[in-house]
Amino acid sequence: MAAADVKESVDDDQRRLCEEFAAVTGTDTSLAEYYLREKNWQIEEALNVYFDGGDPTPQIDLDSHSMSPSGSSGNSSPDLVVTYDSGAPADSNLGNQTCSLMLKLLTWNIDGLDNKNITERTKTVCSIIKRESPDVVYLQEVIVETFAYIETMCSPTYIAIPANSEQYFTTILLRKSRISLLAHKIIEFPTTKMYRNLLTVKARFRDIDLLLMTSHMESMKNHSHERKTQLTTVLKHMSEADAATAVIFGGDTNLRDYEITQIGGLPDSIGDVWQMCGSPEDAQFSWDITKNDNLDMPFKPKCRFDRLFLRQGCSSKLLPQMFMFVGTERLPCGRFASDHWGILCEFKIV
Incomplete structure (x- = not known):
């Protein structure tokens, strides 16, 4: 199986979770990916954080110039597209031999x-x-x-x-x-x-x-x-x-x-x-x-x-x-x- 095929099979599972999250919450798959990645693709945990009005990562309320605990900031929007990577070392990903030669x-x-x-x-x-x-x-x-x-x-x-x-x-x-x-x-x-x-x-x-x-x-x-x-x-x-x-x-x-x-x-x-x-x-x-x-x-x-x-x-x-x-x-x-x-x-x- 080619590297691209392996990557696609993994992405299919993650994409399915994003679609399920989006269907339950009435949001989009980009926002779903944000919550799922931060909760290691555990959909129940990600949904709990979302419906609690929270954010899976610490936030700073910049408009009031103060730290705020996890939770929606007054200026955030559920339509904001925020995409996070997995945080894994770049060289561990498939197909990165060429990427490693690029800065x-x-x-x-x-x-x-x-x-x-x-x-x-x-x-x-x-x-x-x-x-x-x-x-x-x-x-x-x-x-x-x-x-x-x-x-x-x-x-x-x-x-x-x-x-x-x-x-x-x-x-x-x-x-x-x-x-x-x-x-x-x-x-x-x-x-x-x-x-x-x-x-x-x-x-x-x-x-x-x-x-x-x-x-x-x-x-x-x-x-x-x-x-x-x-x-x-x-x-x-x-x-x-x-x-x-x-x-x-x-x-x-x-x-x-x-x-x-x-x-x-x-x-x-x-x-x-x-x-x-x-x-x-x-x-x-x-x-x-x-x-x-x-x-x-x-x-x-x-x-x-x-x-x-x-x-x-x-x-x-x-x-x-x-x-x-x-x-x-x-x-x-x-x-x-x-x-x-x-x-x-x-x-x-x-």
């Missing part, structure tokens, strides 16, 4: 400074992380309350490294079964007016040394000088990293193309991953107010604020294979998970 990375400004619908929006961020199972996650505009929720929901699978513990900050998540954490460091931007810095993590993927870097650079057009100073710092650290180490920087850069030109462009050793993937038009403008109406603005700009830069290591190469947006689905509350689209990228190891 998947997500970078996303999750707009934690917007309090509106923050519980539902943060739940969706966690849902997408679980669904896509990236090896590395770069998050920007995390706040203390959303960090606590994300860490709780992702902790079985990911380790979370924050760049701060107050105001708003960046965070890097590493998939425990695939990435080994070696060290991390916060590099300050001494002239920032907006609490910005550079979070760096040394890690190992298979036998490849990685330097993972994220930042949320200074915002708004009139802070161009500071933003260019921060970009220069980022490129310096990328260029000066150990030659054997592959370096991936990503985040909400707030950059305009002309600002990169004004500092002399990217060094020859550093590539723009979007351009390396062929500059796909459908994944160009990550902050697009013509499509994303979370912000009520009189004009409709669209900008390529969120970017990924890559410097190869001399031992192995990372070849970008995919560059796409996530978080483009409208939620039951009528809004999107963030005013930014997230960027999901895959790198082939050669």
Whole structure:
């Protein structure tokens, strides 16, 4: 029997349980999968939790900025699609020989400074992380309350490294079964007016040394000088990293193309991953107010604020294979998970 046939026979049993759960509760199979997975596919236990008005995992009521015990939060919706994986090590799944040679990375400004619908929006961020199972996650505009929720929901699978513990900050998540954490460091931007810095993590993927870097650079057009100073710092650290180490920087850069030109462009050793993937038009403008109406603005700009830069290591190469947006689905509350689209990228190891 082929591996695909084995996987299908297992999925059939789980799908049947999801359909039974959905039929009893009057919900859908996606929500059913959420409850069943968290209760190890024991349908009676999952149904008991559902009808008790509970959630099988701890929740944080982000709208009131306080911890709440298991139970429905005031801002949650039974229509919210939340899909969780089993939490099993990725390499134990069938057909993962090819997957093990790919590094998947997500970078996303999750707009934690917007309090509106923050519980539902943060739940969706966690849902997408679980669904896509990236090896590395770069998050920007995390706040203390959303960090606590994300860490709780992702902790079985990911380790979370924050760049701060107050105001708003960046965070890097590493998939425990695939990435080994070696060290991390916060590099300050001494002239920032907006609490910005550079979070760096040394890690190992298979036998490849990685330097993972994220930042949320200074915002708004009139802070161009500071933003260019921060970009220069980022490129310096990328260029000066150990030659054997592959370096991936990503985040909400707030950059305009002309600002990169004004500092002399990217060094020859550093590539723009979007351009390396062929500059796909459908994944160009990550902050697009013509499509994303979370912000009520009189004009409709669209900008390529969120970017990924890559410097190869001399031992192995990372070849970008995919560059796409996530978080483009409208939620039951009528809004999107963030005013930014997230960027999901895959790198082939050669």
